[in-house]
Amino acid sequence: MKETKEIAELREIINEARSEGKTIGFVPTMGYLHKGHTSLIEKAKNDCSKVILSIFVNPIQFGEHEDYEKYPKDFNRDKILAEAAGADYIFVPSAGEMYKEGFKASVKVRELDSVMCGSFRPGHFEGVCTVVAKLFNITLPHRSYFGLKDYQQYLIIKKMVEDLNFPLRVIGCPIIREDDGVAMSSRNKYLSKNERKNAAILVECLNQAANLIKDGFTNLEDIRNTLYEKLSGNPFVSKVDYFDFRDSETLENISSIDKHDFKSPGSNLLIACAVRIGGTRLIDNMIFDTNSF
Numbered sequence: 001m002k003e004t005k006e007i008a009e010l011r012e013i014i015n016e017a018r019s020e021g022k023t024i025g026f027v028p029t030m031g032y033l034h035k036g037h038t039s040l041i042e043k044a045k046n047d048c049s050k051v052i053l054s055i056f057v058n059p060i061q062f063g064e065h066e067d068y069e070k071y072p073k074d075f076n077r078d079k080i081l082a083e084a085a086g087a088d089y090i091f092v093p094s095a096g097e098m099y100k101e102g103f104k105a106s107v108k109v110r111e112l113d114s115v116m117c118g119s120f121r122p123g124h125f126e127g128v129c130t131v132v133a134k135l136f137n138i139t140l141p142h143r144s145y146f147g148l149k150d151y152q153q154y155l156i157i158k159k160m161v162e163d164l165n166f167p168l169r170v171i172g173c174p175i176i177r178e179d180d181g182v183a184m185s186s187r188n189k190y191l192s193k194n195e196r197k198n199a200a201i202l203v204e205c206l207n208q209a210a211n212l213i214k215d216g217f218t219n220l221e222d223i224r225n226t227l228y229e230k231l232s233g234n235p236f237v238s239k240v241d242y243f244d245f246r247d248s249e250t251l252e253n254i255s256s257i258d259k260h261d262f263k264s265p266g267s268n269l270l271i272a273c274a275v276r277i278g279g280t281r282l283i284d285n286m287i288f289d290t291n292s293f
């Protein structure tokens with residue numbers, strides 16, 4: 001596995017691979033890898049002849065009081081995991097390599113970026129789109145792999161690729177979970193033992209919502225209120241940012257299933273939440289197949 005910090009060097013490697021007719025799979029990450037990340041690398045390796053992994057903690061997607069400075073890092077461990085999963089190249093640029101003095105550009109996907117996480121993290125998705133657009137232009141992938149754990153991010157990147165005609169396919173990959181159902185996340189490292197135990201409340205509430213819907217409840221506002229109360233009542237939950245029912249393609253809010261028209265192709269019910277456990281913000285979601293009701 002080759003490693004580089006420089007855009008110019010990576011470009012040369014990619015030009016050579018492309019001129020040999022190789023298909024390039026790209027997995028962007030912020031590092032501190034876990035099985036969620038390695039599942040994306042494995043999928044990319046399965047589909048493509050060369051896999052590029054990027055590790056870059058992108059300063060412009062973090063708010064002022066967020067965890068940019070303390071974001072967990074362990075590059076030596078990441079290299080071992082990445083190579084074992086099948087990565088051929090790791091791109092690890094510095095912030096200075098990605099954002100030269102006087103950097104001015106930005107990429108925004110309107111509307112989809114202003115609900116759910118977007119309303120609690122202003123500017124976050126603009127930072128994500130800008131860095132991902134840059135990384136696509138640097139790595140020139142045929143396919144890029146994103147986890148459905150960050151569902152809103154996946155949807156926004158897919159829209160950016162479609163609207164701006166990036167010549168690549170965005171592939172969404174399933175959420176990888178711990179044994180108790182908690183979605184794997186680099187940020188789980190921040191949790192104390194008791195907080196980690198209580199973090200299972202997110203997936204419990206998602207499952208409970210899905211079960212109520214399966215049982216025939218159609219008033220999602222009522223379900224939302226019940227679960228909002230359950231979440232806020234947990235002593236380890238310091239804040240519930242949202243517990244939402246949304247159309248999985250438009251992110252339109254859905255208050256009652258029988259009244260919502262899932263009309264766009266691929267439209268399903270997205271159940272998603274963002275909750276703070278102590279000082280750590282966790283997100284999780286589930287797609288509920290609307291063909292099943």
Ligand code: AMP
Nearest residue numbers: 029030031036146147149150175176184
């Ligand atoms: P991050 O390093 O957190 O920016 O994540 C990099 C990529 O890994 C994103 O596409 C995430 O959605 C994906 N990812 C993170 N956690 C998981 C998980 N538990 N399951 C699947 N994909 C994940």
